[in-house]
Amino acid sequence: MGVIAGAVVVVLVVVAVWWVVRTYNRLIRLRNQTQASWAQIDVQLKRRHELIPNLVEGARGYAAHERATFEAVTAARGAAVSGGLGVTDRAAAEDALTASLGRLLALGESYPDLKADQHFATVQAELRTAEDKIAYARQFYNSAVQSYHTALEGFPGNIVSGLGGGHGRREYFEAAGAPQEAVQVRFA
Secondary structure (H helix, E strand, O other), X not given: OHHHHHHHHHHHHHHHHHHHHHHHHHHHHHHHHHHHHHHHHHHHHHHHHHHHHHHHHHHHOOOOOOHHHHHHHHHHHHHHHOOOOOXXXXXXXXXXXXXXXXXXXXXXXXXXXXXXXXXXHHHHHHHHHHHHHHHHHHHHHHHHHHHHHHHHHOOOHXXXXXXXXXXXXXXXXXXXXXXXXXXXXXXX
């Protein structure tokens, strides 16, 4: 009888150890996925930052008197590329850059010669592609963070996460600013 009880205890210990190791490894995998998806956002943001000087220079020749717009874009880009920002601060800096870029791209509508310039149009198209990739990478990152948080907060992750350390919550990469107003459509 003692042998059977000993075997049952050994099996239970082995199952418990296997369960802890499996859960811990899952948390590691999810944490690494959040880090990798953040790296993808960073890659796309760097690509966007590389395109901005070309866009500014292309527009500068056509709209030299729009100096404030060019300076705002340059300052926003400088803030966005500065290192050491957390996810929330980085999102705010990128939102400010997006707003200033919107004003720059609106210049293309105000200046038909600029709008027709092939270099400006090419850089503008590349910037749109980069923006789409950033949006996708942001969505993937936030999804990875959500999966990681679910694993951390659920059972058994909440128990196992305390054993190994290094499993803290991650910040979501959220768009800052006021909520969008609903578009009103009126038919005459």
